[in-house]
Amino acid sequence: MDGIWRMAGETDVRFAVENMYPWRYRDREMLAYAPDWDVTKEDYRHFTIDLSHASTARTDALRMIDRMGDRLGHIHLADGKGSAKDEHLVPGRGDQPCAEVLAGLAARGFDGHVVIEVNTRRAMSAAEREADLAEALAFTRLHLSSSAIEVPRG
Template sequence: MPTAKVALSTASVYPESTAAAFEIAGRLGYDGVEVMVWTDPVSQDVEALRRLSDTHGVPVLAVHAPCLLITQRVWSTDPWTKLQRARSAAERLGASTVVVHPPFRWQRAYAREFVRGVWRMADETDVRFAVENMFPWRYRDREMLAYAPGWDPTEEDYRHFTIDLSHTATSRTDTLAMVDRMGDRLGHVHIADGSGSGKDEHLVPGRGAQPCAELLQQLGEWRFDGHVVVEVNTRRAMSAAEREADLAEALDYTRRHLRTAPDVCGAPGRTRLDGDER
């Protein structure tokens, strides 16, 4: 059996609340949650998150630092303070991973020190800082490079990476080639799908063109011991029941393909991380 746990991103229930995400994750049988820290006050409150975790029996497996445009004032306007608070929250909640985006290009001082700064912070904790792949912004026939050092984290030297399959679709990147470049430093997965339309779709896995099944089967073969997080967009759901059905489908798809990897028990060991060979 694979060692990867399947978590629900609290962003997947939007516009419902962080509290609703814990309830849904518990009811559907997810192994835990990844907390997206954003404008919902509960997502910013470690004690409130701890109470939700205890009430629903759902551990917090990862914390997504507030890196979005809408979270520029969440946990300070200083990006390093945001990462420090995300690390503290992860440590206090028992989460193993902090997910972080590359800086925006206009965050010049932050961007200049980002690679070195993330290494320094990673050296101070057992929590993994897993830098996520992003995508170029497009408008009509124009493309803008919004991130620095860049949207593709494999072009830099980070200790751990997060692969997001909606973002690989948006950037029109070969997902499995990016995973190969990440190698043993792949520490975290956002499972979702995309059609390659140029929009960040976060479809339920299996509804787009991304190699979701192939990646999950590889993770099973490697006995991947990071977390696989369902991060999908359910904003168009017409009811709570429809949203929950989408999240149940995503969980079933993810577990089914993790567990149908060929010869999982005898696979020649990519037990991930730290120095093993593929």
């Protein structure tokens, strides 16, 4: 952590530490990441939220993002269904609040990076892989656009 803070003071590059997840086998949990899979327990200058990792950790991604606050610098956009394995599904195909996260970022003028990080290994063809990636990109553009933000009418 000290090295990350030192490097952050030497450059404009954001060193954003990513949330992970506990490893599970049957009814046991193992700590595989040090000091913890929940990076918000530490004082990092910048964070990366990976929504698939949040799903695997079975943690509330919106609350984690709230804890990250203005130190959130990078998004790994993917979905998940809470499996013990990291899924990286196309956004909208799991139970993560992908649309809400993107709309919230747009509403607050997020200036970090959003990376679509989906697993396409199960695609049966190049066309299916391209269709999955196109769907992920369209989802991201739709929900990250300022026009997708609902403005309360008074």
